[in-house]
Amino acid sequence: MSISNEADLPPNLSCLKTIDTLLRCPICFDFLNISMMTQCSHNFCSLCIRKFLSYKLLCPVCNTPMTEQDLRNNRILDDIVQSFQTARQQLSQANFDSPPISPKT
Amino acid sequence: MSISNEADLPPNLSCLKTIDTLLRCPICFDFLNISMMTQCSHNFCSLCIRKFLSYKLLCPVCNTPMTEQDLRNNRILDDIVQSFQTARQQLSQANFDSPPISPKT
Numbered sequence: 001m002s003i004s005n006e007a008d009l010p011p012n013l014s015c016l017k018t019i020d021t022l023l024r025c026p027i028c029f030d031f032l033n034i035s036m037m038t039q040c041s042h043n044f045c046s047l048c049i050r051k052f053l054s055y056k057l058l059c060p061v062c063n064t065p066m067t068e069q070d071l072r073n074n075r076i077l078d079d080i081v082q083s084f085q086t087a088r089q090q091l092s093q094a095n096f097d098s099p100p101i102s103p104k105t
Numbered sequence: 106m107s108i109s110n111e112a113d114l115p116p117n118l119s120c121l122k123t124i125d126t127l128l129r130c131p132i133c134f135d136f137l138n139i140s141m142m143t144q145c146s147h148n149f150c151s152l153c154i155r156k157f158l159s160y161k162l163l164c165p166v167c168n169t170p171m172t173e174q175d176l177r178n179n180r181i182l183d184d185i186v187q188s189f190q191t192a193r194q195q196l197s198q199a200n201f202d203s204p205p206i207s208p209k210t
């Protein structure tokens with residue numbers, strides 16, 4: 001996941017910013033990794049929300065009381081994260097006519 | 106939703122095809138409209154799945170027994186559908202240098 005996690009959207013791809021933001025975990029701000037959805041429809045990485053629930057039995061976003069048993073896999077988000085990262089990379093490359101600057105010329 | 110439901114991705118945006126497919130309802134093949142997720146992690150338009158469940162109490166994708174009470178709003182998908190449609194339109198326009206052909210010249 002580390003390759004394209006940076007906010008590296010070129011200006012001509014700024015329209016992808018909203019999707020980028022939606023696909024990030026509200027706890028770690030990285031792309032969702034094994035997405036779990038709460039009953040209140042909020043999504044987190046599986047590890048992030050389980051760690052959080054070991055301290056407080058609340059949704060970190062809206063404070064609705066909850067337990068680990070209320071979590072449901074939101075698998076489609078994992079697929080969207082993967083496709084989004086691929087698409088973003090391809091679009092970034094397609095939009096730069098010149099080859100990337102190499103550290104040693 | 107009718108504006109950009111057609112498979113109108115220009116060749117240079119073909120990398121968005123996977124996301125496009127993921128965001129469509131397996132019942133009506135249109136973009137998900139008020140997304141509902143089953144316990145088995147499958148997503149449908151609210152109306153499509155409710156209509157289906159009035160005939161059979163099964164998930165239409167994987168045949169897991171279920172009822173309407175098992176459905177959970179998958180709100181993030183509604184937001185992603187909206188952002189995706191906007192982004193796709195902006196990218197399509199940005200990628201066409203020439204103005205669209207008008208029916209009457």
Ligand SMILES: [Zn+2]
Nearest residue numbers: 025028045048
């Ligand atoms: Zn996280």
Ligand SMILES: [Zn+2]
Nearest residue numbers: 040042059062
């Ligand atoms: Zn919540």
Ligand SMILES: [Zn+2]
Nearest residue numbers: 130133150153
């Ligand atoms: Zn539908």
Ligand SMILES: [Zn+2]
Nearest residue numbers: 145147164167
């Ligand atoms: Zn299913």
